[in-house]
Amino acid sequence: MTPKRTKELEPSDEELIERFQKGDREAFEKIVERYKDQLLNFAYRFLGSRQEAEDVVQDTFLRVYRNRKAYRRVARFSTWIYTIAGNLAKTELRKRKRRKLFSISDLGFEEKDYEISDLSHNPEDDVEGTLKEEIIQSEIEKLPPKFREVIILRDVQGLSYEEIALILKIPIGTVKSRVNRARLRLQKRLKHLLETEK
């Protein structure tokens, strides 16, 4: 009955979630540790706001916690968690639109997009790098959400077409064409930056 342990390997995501399904809280903590930053990067690039992105990631883990029993090993855990995070990020975007619609100016306690990045910024960061990042980020945000999500998953997160297809529940062909179209748009918009990029 001893677990097969030929090498001292880190448990897989699937092993962790199964342990968590059996009540092991520590396994959940490990999952959080493993995924919090990559999910934050995804949500941050998608939404453009650190605060909203953090809320999305918090909610993602809360969903994982709440719906742990719903996970079945037929799917990869990473696909499952990214699907949750992606859906929450899209919901956040819709909420933001709605908030804008019902003018927020006279509702002072309504959430606003404020940037906190300058407060946690390293003062030695070069201005040029920050400016470049801002330009790229703002062009990503101008993409329609369906292009935005594929390009972030592909080029920022480095996921395969197959994984993206599974996460977004769309055919691989659609992933390909969205990646192409998103890149063409970005190439046009970021022309000046691309010329200096070696």
Added chain:
Amino acid sequence: MNPCERYQQLIPAYVDGETTAEEKAILEAHLKHCAECRAVESRVRRLRRLLQSLPAVSTSPEFGAILRARIRLENRNAGHIIPSFPTWRVPAFGLAAVAAALLLIAVIWNSGRIPQRGAVAVTSVYKTAEMATMLKAPVDTVMRRVHYVLDRVPAQTLGTAPAVVASRSLGTRAVADSSARSARQETYRLVAERIRRASF
């Protein structure tokens, strides 16, 4: 129609290593003698590098503590039905009051002193006018400051999420909403309502 279009459509997948062996061979043979397609390939590669160069962000230091607090709260409230509250507007003075009150709450929290039940709200309402005058800032700026502090309140010190402590100290039931955002808004609402009714 550009005869190269067919090849160029393959380029992004090629750069991503997502073409079939056959497609790859065909494209590579073409690239050898087509400068235009090579330029397209180079642009795709440069764009990819540019996107990959975006700096990574990390979660705030309180992330784990807040998450644990929310989970504890969720476990405690399992099975409860949370009524939804109608949205309502706070008059201009109310806004400044809420902002100042929250700022004060945040400051108290941040200093590490855990407030007694009810004490926060009472203190804050007494100090409201003083704070508002002292701050002399637009509500917007004040709110940002409040958010900034609230978002950084060490949840370990509190033992639970800030919004929850606020609602408890106001003598109302804990906010059991799943979203941190609505928890925060719920706090503003609770504080604002108490100020409006001035029933401390």
